[in-house]
Amino acid sequence: AQKVTQAQTEISVVEKEDVTLDCVYETRDTTYYLFWYKQPPSGELVFLIRRNSFDEQNEISGRYSWNFQKSTSSFNFTITASQVVDSAVYFCALSDLRTGGATNKLIFGTGTLLAVQP
């Protein structure tokens, strides 16, 4: 079955610390897609990044970086020099694909609440 596990329920750091959010997934698909979303206190869900299963290059965007490792079925997210504005719930998600591309609904992890203290 398709599943996403975010074992860290809550993380608290002090501003300027680096922090890594873990994501482990399970899938039987050979091609799949992984996503990270951010949910700030205001409640909306903001798309951060997409990763294809056949592209294991790590990605960096400013203070954000993502480490995809197929061998361990992990897609971890690191924030460098964290800021108070990074405080949010972060969700990892997996596309649940069906044969023929009929659907691409998302399966979400339970989320990690990141609190960055000033």
Place this chain on the structure above:
Amino acid sequence: DSGVTQTPKHLITATGQRVTLRCSPRSGDLSVYWYQQSLDQGLQFLIQYYNGEERAKGNILERFSAQQFPDLHSELNLSSLELGDSALYFCASSVGTVGNQPQHFGDGTRLSIL
């Protein structure tokens, strides 16, 4: 701003009532998804439409129904409401049904059942 519009933002009603949540997808997106976010269930997929046609169903209760209209906006109807239906309901849209297309979410409708 994701470009996905959901109305209303907040809804307070009583048990047994019926409500309709509305979603306008981003311009050019043909797929609409509905998700429910609650404290005990987390973020759960409810249903997906693509260009007016139902494509997938998740753990959607029989009391809930949805449709996508020719102008591509979608409505989620919740009836015989129970206390446990209190949740944040998100609509998302994407261009199609290809897995690598990110879904962009609206701000959600917060439903409170009294």
